[in-house]
Amino acid sequence: MSTAGKVIKCKAAVVWEPKKPFSIVEIEVAPPKAHEVRIKILASGICRSDDHVLSGALIVNFPIILGHEAMGVVESVGEGVTSVKPGDKVIPLFLPQCEKCSFCIHPKGNLCEKADFGIPTGLMYDGTSRFTYKGQPIYKFVSTGTFTEYTVVHEDAVAKIDAAAPPEKVCLIGCGFSTGYGAAVNSAKVEPGSTCAVFGLGGVGLSTVMGCKAAGASRIIGVDINKDKFPKAKQLGATECVNPLDFKKPINEVLFDMTDGKGVDYSFEVIGRTDTMMAAMTSCNINYGTSVIVGVPPSASEITFSPGLIFSGRNWKGSLFGGWKSKDSVPRLVSDFMQKKFVLDPLITHTMPFDKINEGFELLRSGKSIRTVLVF
Template identity: 70%
Template sequence: NTVIKCKAAIAWEPKKPLSIEEVEVAPPKAHEVRIKIVATGICRTDEHVISGAMTTPFPILLGHEAAGVVESIGAGVTSVRPGDKVIPLFAPQCGECRSCRSSKGSLCIKNDLAAPCGLITDGTTRFTCRGKPVHHFLTTSTFTEYTVVDESAVVKIDAAAPLEKVCLISCGFSTGYGAAVRTAQVEPGSTCAVFGLGGVGLSTVMGCKAAGASRIIAVDINKDKFAKAKMLGATDFVNPQDYKKPVQEVLVEMTGGEGVDYSFEVIGHTETMMAALASCHMSCGTSVMVGVPPSASQITLDPMLLFTGRTWKGSVFGGWKSKESVPKLVADYMGNNINLDALITHTMPFDRINEGFDLLNQGKRLNSLFINLVCKYFPLNYPPNIEIGTYMQ
């Protein structure tokens, strides 16, 4: 294997546009895989790094929602071969750590989310630009024509799958859909509230519907999102700006004073996390954090909110064990059992990636509780293209 020179979008420092550069991508070492990226997405978590809300080392090669084709493999790799269609996994699955072995856990110890170091498993990087090492992001780094990942962070998928669609399964869709069907385990006939109607929020709505929820309350300050939410299964719609009282009080009143069975915060704001918790039933309600909170954010809460019996859970990648679940979710898409197409809104060339982030950020902070976004999604064909669709937080 040799070094590959290709195009990539580099973040040299916070609060600056990405720079399209020529990078050198080293060959994979033992138990590593080099992937030709065919489709990748713009995600709110990537924007958190650019804005400085999420602390990572710089320079860094962002991107973590993608699909591609294996270009080469290192010694000892057995699960994929050159030519395989694959999805890189920002939530790896090593199969050996306690989380991977547990039926309750899903966040593998090889993740780079909890305390990002920006390095591959052996503590080094495979990217060089202008003679300087460039950090990896969330074990994937997909804003590039080629990337290198640990074998635990990639999985083979159906060779017939359209990569420009199923790349959504590598983050946005799986995160929201799984929050409902796997983390919360929504039951038929239940009442759910989804805070935030970006792509992940809409995917959460889809998950609630698939689980048989009888009532799905969509909460957003952008009423223009309600039509898409209705199409995907939402039954009720709340714009907090239409009320003088806190939104949790509105939801409790809408449910006969009881609160919802399940609430999902798909924004990443501590204020809405608290509102979602308070909106669910005081004794048997469950609230799930799905949106990624900014680094160093803190929550202060009245302990009675939990003492009475509520359950408060977090959900990374929808609670899926990634290597086991991603191929099955791709198969569900191929069988027309899930709708990814509804999450795509725009297409543009790769060299306009910064314009994609501008679309993501249009109307970003509309008040202290909600972020409104139109976001994501772009395939790298050669020359690369970008598709931007509704997305996360």
Template identity: 80%
Template sequence: MSTAGKVIKCKAAIAWEIKKPLSIEQIEVSPPKAHEVRIKILATGICRSDDHVISGAFAMPLPMVLGHEAAGVVESVGEGVTCVKPGDKVIPLFVPQCGKCSSCQSTKGNLCTANDLSSGQGLMPDGTCRFTCKGKSLHHFISTSTFTEYTVVHENAVVKIDDAAPLEKVCLVGCGFSTGYGAAVQTAKVEPGSTCAVFGLGGVGLSAVMGCKAAGASRIIGVDINKDKFPKAKELGATECVNPLDFKKPINEVLFDLTGGEGVDYSFEVIGRIDTMTAALASCHNNYGTSVIVGVPPSAAQISLDPMLLFTGRTWKGSVFGGWKSKDSVPKLVSDFMGKKFILDPLITHTMPFEKINEGFELLRSGKSIRTVLTF
């Protein structure tokens, strides 16, 4: 029996308050309104950004349905939707692409003004919610909310992908892989023969390593305090790895020593810590090095910086979703995966049923996982 136009009752993992495990409960998901799409989520990854909300580092209104890295099938569409239809395989987009705002029309950026990253209101574009539980509205998370069997997104925040794509793998294109890989090839535009340093070797950091390798970097230095991540980093392209805890001097000085006093051409901070952001910048060549901030910093974080780090010529950039325009790029990235232009399997260390979501977060926090994919 068709569920189109009806409220759907399903399971979701709810963040009721910070510093507490997610609660799996039955929720009601309203039908999509005009220009909205209801998606049956089939696979969703656990990302550090989700955990930032749980820990309180990333301030968001609660209760909320988290999750933003996923893939699924369109269940129904609201009036006026023409970009997808029921039955299409899709990826929700935490960076929408309206195609009309200044960012969408510019070749210089990708952060559509219709995004919920900047405001953090946790609402649909019309200012309301589509989720309820026990009579209480549940907030949406950055235009997506994928820790649920069904979600509702605006048509600007979803894109059709190859029908043959394995959703339990390409869900990583919805965030982790695209964010890291794109930071190297799209935002930094790493040049062949260059030297790179990647701070943080989680799923996004390893994807940045893959991007540096794909761009032709001759030397890729992985930086992490967890040595267990070094073999995987080398498998994916790192030429060497260093643990800052093994040295008595700051890591930026270590990297200068490793590069003959020159510094690296490109550095990527994929952790979200203020101290490593400045260290990554300081590790770059002082005249033409480029450092890219990829990790999400805590809310209200402030950086104290020696301006000479920039005065001499370094470039400091930020990168959201790897600099990709989502609707234009996600289908192409999925096609590239299907064409074996890159691999995703090494990033997925655990696959679990959705009900084990809190176990998946513990694996992330303990450093025992790269990416955990939850399936429904």
């Protein structure tokens, strides 16, 4: 029996307030309105950004359905939807691409004006939610909300992909892989023969390592306080790894020593901490070095620094979703994966049923996983 046009009851992982575990409950998912798409989620990765909401570091509206790195199949579409149809395999986009705003039109921009960042609403464009629990509206995280069997997104926030792509792998293209890989090849534009340092060797950091290698960097230094991540980093392209806890001097000075006093050409902060952002920036060459902030910073964080640190020519910039224009780029990235231009398997350490979501987050916090993928 078709579910199109009807309310769907399904399981979802709801967070009622910060610092509390997920509750698996039955919610109601309303049909898509005009220019909206209802998706049956097949797989969703666990990302550090989701955990920032749980810890209270990111300010959002509660109760909320988190999750933003997923793959699914279109269940139904609202009036006026032309880019996808029921049965299509898709990746929801936490960074929409409306293709109309000034950012989307600009060749260098990828932060669509429709993105639910800054002061997030957790709602659809019309200011309402398609999720309810016993009549109570439930918010969703960054335009997607994928820790649920069904979600509804705007057509701007969905990309049709190769139907043969494996859900439990290509879901990573919805965030982690694309964010890290793109930070190197798009945002930094790493050059052949250059020296790079990657701070944080989680799923996004390792993807950054992969991007640096693909761009031809001759030296890629992984930086992390968890030595267990070093073998995987070297497998994916790191030429050496260092643990800041092994040194008495600051890690930026260590990196200058390792590069004969020059500093690295490119550094990447892939953790989301202001102290490591400063360390990454001050580890790159004072004249032509580029440091890229990739990790999501806490909502209330601030940085104070001397202008002299960048006056000499350093370039300090941010990278959101790896600089990719999402709707255009995600299908191409999936195609590249299917053509074996890059691998995703080494990033995925755990695959588990959706109802084990709390265990998946414990693996993330304990440093025992790179990426845990939930399957539905």
